[in-house]
Amino acid sequence: MLNSVPRKRLTLVETDYEAVPSLPSVQVGTVVEVYEKGSHYQYLVEFSDSQGREYAMAILPGDELLVLHYELEVA
Template sequence: MYDQGEECYYLVEFADTQGREYAMATLTANELLVLHYELAIA
């Protein structure tokens, strides 16, 4: 998280299921959508 006065920015890393990063972005709070993921073992 980067605090720039009145605005905060978040460094977000996108990774595949093997943990390999394939993208990174700096986003503001209103650009984020929090997802909750639970691994279901069949």
């Protein structure tokens, strides 16, 4: 994510995280759904811990996402 996501835009799945005021911009999430909204897209992003347990979800516009590449793409 390029920006932190405030608590009011999050759906927290685990009660352990209810005191979290926002998700910092360094969090890595997984896009699980894509919504078309006019000429723009929004993405349902799931955030999980290192054990794969989901703790939060957020719907984010594309300009708030940073796509990570794990392998070098050759043009």
